[in-house]
Amino acid sequence: MIVELQKRLVTSILLLSLLVLMFVYNYVLIISLIMIALVSWIEFYALISKIFKKENIKNKIFRFVYKAVSLLYLSILVYLILIPKLTNNDIEIFIVYSILVSIMSDIGGLIIGRTFKGRKLTKVSPKKTISGSIGSFIFSLCLVPIFIKSLPDMSLFILFCITIMISLVSQTGDLFISYLKRRAKVKDTSDLLPGHGGILDRIDGIIFSIPVGILILSYF
Secondary structure, three states: OHHHHHHHHHHHHHHHHHHHHHHHOHHHHHHHHHHHHHHHHHHHHHHHHHHHHHOOOOOHHHHHHHHHHHHHHHHHHHHHHHHHHHHOOOOHHHHHHHHHHHHHHHHHHHHHHHHHOOOEOOOOOOOOEHHHHHHHHHHHHOOHHHHOOOOOOOOHHHHHHHHHHHHHHHHHHHHHHHHHHHHHOOOOOOOOEOOOEOHHHHHOOHHHHHHHHHHHHHHO
C-alpha cells in the first residue's frame, strides 16, 4: 500500500510538472497534446475492443464508428486547447479553469470518499460514493474565490453554478470510462502511469469537462 502511494505521488508530481510546462512552452504543449491524445485513443480503442471480444460483437461497421468518432473527438479537443495559443484568444483561462475543476473534483472525491465512505453512488463504479461526489463539488468550489477576479464579467453566483456543472460533467465522464472498464473487466486502461493506471484513467473527466467548460464559460 505504501509503495503504491509512493508511486502515485511521484507520478502526480511529474504530471503536474508537465502540465505547467505545457502552458509555459508552446512546443511542449503541442507535442504533449498530440502524444496524450494518441495514447488515450489507443487505450480507449483497446478498451472497446475487449468489450467487443467479450460480448462477441463482430460488426466491422460498428467497430469503425467507435474508432472514428473517438479519434475525431480527441482531435477536436486538442484543437480547442490549441486555439488560445494559436490565436492569442483569452479562452485559455476557460481551459485552465475546466482542467482545475476536474482535478479538484478527482481529489475531493478521493479524499472525502475514502474518509467518510457511506452509500455507493452507483453500481457502475463500486468505489464511488455519494460522500465522494459531494466532496468533488466542495473541492471544486474552492476554486471560485481564486478565479473570480480572473473572470470579471462573471458574477459569483454564475461562476458557482458553472463550477458545479463542470464538476458534474467531469464526474460523469469518470463514471462513463469506469462503466467501459467494468464491461471490459479491467481495472485500468493500461499500466503506463505507475500508481495511476493509464493516461485515459487520469484524463477521463477532463476530456469531457474541457469542451463543456469552454462552451458554458464562453456563453456567460
